Amino acid sequence: MAVQSLGIPLLLLAVLAGGGQSANILGLFTSLSPSHLVIQMSMAKILAESEHNVTVVTALKPPLLHPSINHIQVPLDEADGKSFGALVAGMAKRDTGNAVISMLLAMGSMKPLFAKMEDVLRHQRVKDLYEHSDNHFDLVILGYFMNSLQLSLAHKLKAPQIVALSNPPAMLGTVLGNPSEISYVPAMNVVVEKGQTMTICKRFENLLAFVGHWIFTLLIEQNNDNIYKDLYGDDPSMPRYEDLHKNISLIFFASHGISEGPIRPNVPGVIEIGGIQVKDKPDPLPKDIADFLNGATESHGAILLSLGSNVKAAHIKPDTVQKMFNVISKLKQKVIWKWDDLENTPGISENILYAKWLPQDDILAHPKIKLFITHAGKGGVTEAQYHGKPMLALPVFGDQPGNADAMVSQGFGLSLNLLALEEQTFREAILGIMENPKYNQAVKAFSSLYRDRPLSARQTLLYWVDYVIRHHGAPHLQSPVVHMSFIAAHNLDIYAILLALLYISFWISKRLLSVIWRKLSSKGDTKKKSSHLKHKNKKLKKHKNQ
Structure with missing residues (x-):
């Protein structure tokens, strides 16, 4: 049942609802895609069943809702629903043969998604979460769907943050400093036979897909950045938009790389919970x-x-x-x-x-x-x-x-x-x-x-949620890359210095060689001239004697 009023602090609800080991967890699941919400609400249900005090914010009505979850629904305007439906309909009828191209062509139709993100953050029921000083959350879990803008709520709540993504680590893994490994990790919609390496043609295709996805993400982030400045431009307590991701402790990915592939290196903050929505024991059917x-x-x-x-x-x-x-x-x-x-x-x-x-x-x-x-x-x-x-x-x-x-x-x-x-x-x-x-x-x-896993998806979720809470955000899990600039992370400044030193060394060597050459040439000319004069004098002397 949705919470009708936030006048009673959520902390009081938490005390009444659970025991001493319970944590106050906020789930921000505002995707307009019901399939994403199924996975995210499955996570919330598992946490609620483990006696955590869970509050969930959604835009859609959840397909399942545990009775002890405090539910806040930001109403979805009819126009928002129609616009998203039109977006899906347009992509469903557009056969481009390429997912990235299809998404790029749909960029102009995605305004309802961005508008809804902004509406959620502006909504008073969401602002009440941090404006009531008695409210306290130990963790925020953000259901990701092109909504990096909403990472800002965890900063407002001064709480550590986990992101939940319905995709493998190739999507969004770079936020954690995960290596891209374009030569053998397929981008979205690039398929490589299991156990096979990419051919040169496939690697070229993968590079194009990677660049296309990078452009798509860049366009989204620019739009989110503009909204963020409009929302928090006069708030000195908020970080720059590009620094929001530095508050992410880890990301739950709906994948299982060992079985699904590809085998790739992952940083510790990559946690795979593929199949989290699958029940240990099926419920009776209607x-x-x-x-x-x-x-x-x-x-x-x-x-x-x-x-x-x-x-x-x-x-x-x-x-x-x-x-x-x-x-x-x-x-x-x-x-x-x-x-x-x-x-x-x-x-x-x-x-x-x-x-x-x-x-x-x-x-x-x-x-x-x-x-x-x-x-x-x-x-x-x-x-x-x-x-x-x-x-x-x-x-x-x-x-x-x-x-x-x-x-x-x-x-x-x-x-x-x-x-x-x-x-x-x-x-x-x-x-x-x-x-x-x-x-x-x-x-x-x-x-x-x-x-066949050492821990089930459910056990993995519970362990890592508790781990992040126990260690107050577990900043030690973060790769140093998260806090480095693009230039520093890729050693571009070092390479620039080395190139500069090589150039300077080459220039100095060239100058030195030039000076030495001139001196040697000068000595050679002097010696040659001296030899010529001696020879000339000798000839003159011989001529005089005759």
Whole structure:
């Protein structure tokens, strides 16, 4: 239940709610993407279940909310929702073939995202968190989605900070001083076969992708910097915008590099908690879904079809929807289809169950599910990998094409272009995955590897949250690079001095050699002249004697 008033200090709520070992933790989860919120709220739920006193700020209504979490929702204007929907729709219908180019083309449409970040920080319910002197937080966890601007709240609260990111360390790892390693660590949507090194062409592609992402990030940061100056320009207690990240203790990444790859060096502040949203034990399914799945035969099983929370029914071309229905309605399998407009479904068929919202993780854990048709969002792919379910990917935008390509390269399924989907290829892909055991075997083998960890994702989260709190932000975890300028971190000043010394040495050597040469040349000329005079005098003397 959302907190209706912040008049009672949150510290008092904390004292009433928990024991002596509890910490006051603030989660700032304001992404407009529901899939990100699923992962972030899973983290908050785990912390609340561990008797921490958790307050969460969101823009969207959370899909799950632990009863002991203090929830503050900054209302989302209808215009904000429509603008974000239009942004997703535009990217869903734009087939650029490259995620970075797609994001760069969408930059002009991202103003609602930045406006919402600013609205959150200006909202009185958020300002109350630091304006009430009795409030105290031991830690702030920021759910990252292009919102570095909101790192400022931890500075206002004078609290250490952890960032939570729904991507691998290649994204945002440089904030912690993580090496980029462009020669062998793929950028977003660049896929390298597991165990293989990059060819020269692939390294060139990776460099271009890295530069494209750098440009995209630079544009975002410039926009955030302008908003930051407008918000805090007259506040001397606030650091420069470019110094906000120096308060980050560590980053939780939704990945598991040992199994997913690539193998790469990480600084201590990189903590991977891939699969954090997967429950140790699945919750019971809603009765209608449980009955529907139990009605599937053992030989045919069932299929889950979900294109995520951002892509709505209206974003998909009507003829594409019709083609999908024509194929799915003729399958022998039961199909659960996530569809947000239940009043206008693609069609009626006994083997299809439409649902506006689905407990995806719990459904994928069901033994009757034989295939997951997905948009290849990081969260969904992770859940399918964990439960050992083969996939058919229909990626739309962002990191989804790269996730799909990586999934295909590992042998977990196939991928098709949603914008160019045809009935025959769609049917053949579904039957090909269902009838060929290699996909099922590959993903189940990976599932065993993915689960094999010294600590589970849940245990890793709890350990490192408590560690940062115990050590008051754990500044010793930070790489020295975090506090160095770009020039110092890359030794550019040293190289400049060495080049200058080499130039000076070369110049001095050249001058010295020039002087020595002139002197030697001068002596040679004098000696030659003297020899010539002697020879001339000798000739004159000889001539006189004759």
